[in-house]
Amino acid sequence: xxxxxVNNVPAAAVSGPSSTAAQGSPNLGKDDFLKLLMAQLSNQDxxxxxxxxxxxxxxxxxxxxxxxxxxxSTLTDLxxxxxxxxxxxxxxxxxxxxxxxxxxxxxxxxxxxLLTGTLAGDASSVIATITNGAGATMRTVKAGxxxxxxxxxxxxxxxNSGNQLAAGSYNVQLxxxxxxxxxxxxxxxQSALITGVTFSNGVTQLIAGGTTLPLSSVTEIDQPTxxxxx
Numbered sequence: 748x749x750x751x752x753v754n755n756v757p758a759a760a761v762s763g764p765s766s767t768a769a770q771g772s773p774n775l776g777k778d779d780f781l782k783l784l785m786a787q788l789s790n791q792d793x794x795x796x797x798x799x800x801x802x803x804x805x806x807x808x809x810x811x812x813x814x815x816x817x818x819x820s821t822l823t824d825l826x827x828x829x830x831x832x833x834x835x836x837x838x839x840x841x842x843x844x845x846x847x848x849x850x851x852x853x854x855x856x857x858x859x860x861l862l863t864g865t866l867a868g869d870a871s872s873v874i875a876t877i878t879n880g881a882g883a884t885m886r887t888v889k890a891g892x893x894x895x896x897x898x899x900x901x902x903x904x905x906x907n908s909g910n911q912l913a914a915g916s917y918n919v920q921l922x923x924x925x926x927x928x929x930x931x932x933x934x935x936x937q938s939a940l941i942t943g944v945t946f947s948n949g950v951t952q953l954i955a956g957g958t959t960l961p962l963s964s965v966t967e968i969d970q971p972t973x974x975x976x977x
Contacts, residue, residue, distance in 0.1 A: 863900075870933075
């Protein structure tokens with residue numbers, strides 16, 4: 748007796764139907780919602796139509812979904828426009844002097860720096876405490892009576908023992924007292940020339956004094972002082 752024809756059929760041909768994983772999107776838009784609503788109306792039982800209250804609720808949900816998506820689209824457009832405006836504004840700042848709030852100061856090899864800040868009131872004494880990255884005090888520079896407003900304290904870049912400090916960044920803490928010994932709010936600041944602008948992750952920052960500055964730290968912008976003609 749010959750071989751049965753069944754034995755010559757591949758196993759895949761005699762196996763049951765293969766199942767296909769359901770595909771779809773977890774996010775439903777207003778078009779998908781409308782399609783579902785129309786399908787519900789087209790396939791409802793004429794003898795038992797949909798409850799008018801339920802139908803009205805679904806229409807209200809559809810309207811709310813559409814309004815929300817339109818609002819999201821509008822907010823996205825506004826955010827993009829604001830980001831573009833910030834970038835254009837920042838580019839126009841290049842070449843200008845910027846004063847910004849900071850607790851750091853940078854010195855070059857063999858050099859010093861001018862420590863600047865703002866006083867919220869008149870002070871009988873102002874002290875600038877300079878520390879390194881580990882928090883150790885390297886130098887304490889004192890200034891005499893200073894009226895409310897800007898304060899400038901020269902620092903030669905040396906520590907309390909007179910040794911020249913290495914080039915790099917150091918932390919600055921300003922402390923001020925009035926004539927009654929009460930503290931006066933003192934904010935440390937620095938000024939530098941804006942040399943560029945950087946855009947990273949949607950955030951606009953200025954490049955000045957060898958560092959990047961967020962726009963929120965800027966307190967003043969002005970034109971650089973023209974050098975006298977020799």
